[in-house]
Amino acid sequence: MTISNARSAWEKDRDHLIHPYADFSTFKEEGSQVIASAKGMYVTDTDGRQLLDGIAGLWCVNIGHGREDMAEAISRQVLDMQYYNPFGHSTNVPAAELGAWLAEHAPGNLNHVFYSCGGSTANEAAVRIVHYYNSLRGKHTKKKIISRKDAYHGATYLAANLTGIHATKTSFDRIGEDIVRYVSAASLFDKPEDQTEAQFCDYLVREFEAAIDNIGAGNIGAFIAEPVMGAGGVLVAPKGYHKRMKAVCAAHDILYIADEVVTGFGRLGEWFASERVFDYTPDIIVCAKGITSGYIPLGATLISDEIHDVIAKPQAEGGVFSMGLTYWGHPVACAAALKNVEILETEGMLENARHRGDDLLNKAQRLLECPRVADVRGQGLMMAVDLMADPDTRTPFDPGQKAGQKVFSKCIERGLIVRPVGDRLVLSPPLIVTSEQCDTIVSTLEEALQELDREMA
Ligand SMILES: Cc1ncc(COP(=O)(O)O)c(C=O)c1O
Structure with a gap:
């Protein structure tokens, strides 16, 4: 203990931690x-x-950082009930309250919530729900997911493969990649000079339709897209892009997953950007980050009534929703989220x-x-x-x-x-x-x- 305390946090970090995206060529020398x-x-x-x-x-x-009212809400929940098993038919008050808040504020009829620990796990849950939904509908081949080059969807294996940023793939295996296909990023910055914004949008939509023809709509479960591509470089899509992509999805029975991990909870000036900013209603919304303003980790996957109607098949009839995380609906995280949305709204x-x-x-x-x-x-x-x-x-x-x-x-x-x-x-x-x-x-x-x-x- 004494020896350990003699080292600074800077040294302990340098000697023992593996940071996300660390540059190992300079890390040992520069530390954090x-x-x-x-x-x-x-x-x-x-x-x-x-x-x-x-x-x-x-x-x-x-x-913003270091709010006392957040600290109070979190500590109150720790003292009231910090954790209990959420599996089966057991729940807690903040998880239920937050679920109702999300259903009320989400677009369309996205009235059902599956909780997880952050953005990657919320995206994993979205894909598993798409697969489960299509299995229960007897559409056993309808499982591939179309993502986009330069997309970022997380760091767990499947979420990393949904991610289309080439540089994130070097030397990592591509487990799960067989179910993911990529189309172009929707990036106005990369629009060819001789095209108008509308022509570029036409091109992206046609490319998507061609990919569907090529793979076969019967093999595609979902399209996943961030409303504005974040980690890929704040790539803004041409006007009307999302709405048109959603229409193509609907025409081919392909679910649209909006990854609102960054764009949700006010960053684009609305609770969710998909409907209020871009005028389309996804079938699934994935959120994390701003849901608690980062005070405590939490992810949430919101699904529509139509998807829920299928996956809510009784166990007795062969529906077994065998998917759960220990920290599903963590009461302290959900209490933090409730306080967070109250602050965002009242201020x-x-x-x-x-x-x-x-x-x-x-x-x-x-x-x-x-x-x-x-x-x-x-x-x-x-x-x-x-x-x-x-x-x-x-x-x-x-x-x-x-x-x-x-x-x-x-x-x-x-x-x-x-x-x-x-x-x-x-x-x-x-x-x-x-x-x-x-x-x-x-x-x-x-x-x-x-x-x-x-x-x-
Ligand atoms: C759009 C998007 N989706 C998913 C994730 C992954 O979230 P997490 O790092 O919480 O797993 C991120 C993280 O930056 C993100 O920007």
């Missing part, structure tokens, strides 16, 4: 930034350096996200004047800045130049956290961000980008 406290829009590291959190933890701290945070989202994107347009910036785009409080060696000829940086990583470090030096995804800088601040903080984010990025350009000139 240790965040010790967090309040509102800011986090503070163990050296006492305060940083403006431009990424809401990891797209999740929607209400007008969805509205703030709408206003500040537009504000941030408008202010950030001036970054296009920085010589290495190829694009600035976003929707709601999701934004990306793309860097290129030469934006005019669309020449990317050499990966060894680590341009994104360099801008990240320069922003940290100036007190701002942004997220480098390759040479894309992603921003997703908490929904409480102010207009002044939007100014700070943009001016800090501008300084960092100008310094990068001077260094690379």
Whole structure:
């Protein structure tokens, strides 16, 4: 104990932890930034350096950090009833209350909820439900899932295979990949110059229809898509895309899974972005992250009445819903979610996200004047800045130049956290961000980008 305490958290982390997406070439030397406290829009590291959190933890701290009312709601639930078996016909009050809240606020007739521990497990549950649903309908081959290149759906084996980001696959086995097929990302940034937005949308829809023809609708259970592709680089689809893709799905008896892990709970200014922002009603919605603002892990898979009617087949007639997680409907997580939605609602945070989202994107347009910036785009409080060696000829940086990583470090030096995804800088601040903080984010990025350009000139 004494020996162990002699080492700092920084050393213990460096010596024992395997971080998601760690760069092992520099990890042992650089170690990790240790965040010790967090309040509102800011986090503070163990050296006492305060940083403006431009990424809401990891797209999740929607209400901001360190709220006492969240701490109270969580501790009250721990003292009332911290955990009990949720299998079979046993439940708890917060799980039931949250289920009713979700059914009331979700689009269409998505009135039924399966809980899990985060986004990956909620996506796994969605796929298993699709498979189970089609098995019970006697459609035993209708099991493949169409996903998209550059999609991110999680890190468990199946969720990793639903993920279409090529760089996440290196040296990992592709277990489960036989059930996944990919179509193009819906990314306006990648629209060919000679096409209008409407023509590009036509192209994507036709490509999807061709994939269905090729695979056979009788072999496809679902299409999965994020309303705005997040980790793939804040890729915004052409207008009308989701609605048209949903219509194609409906025509072929293919379920539409909207992965709203990032876009749900206010990030695009609505509880769920699919219906209110993009005008389509999915058959399944997957949520996590903002559902508790990251105070406690929770995932939820919401399904329609039609799917529920099939999977609710009595055991006596051969329906056995043998799928469960120990922490299904965890009472403390559900109590946190209930408090979280109360805070989001009573403090007008969805509205703030709408206003500040537009504000941030408008202010950030001036970054296009920085010589290495190829694009600035976003929707709601999701934004990306793309860097290129030469934006005019669309020449990317050499990966060894680590341009994104360099801008990240320069922003940290100036007190701002942004997220480098390759040479894309992603921003997703908490929904409480102010207009002044939007100014700070943009001016800090501008300084960092100008310094990068001077260094690379
Ligand atoms: C759209 C989307 N789906 C799923 C996930 C996976 O969620 P988790 O990391 O909670 O398993 C993420 C995580 O970033 C995500 O962005």
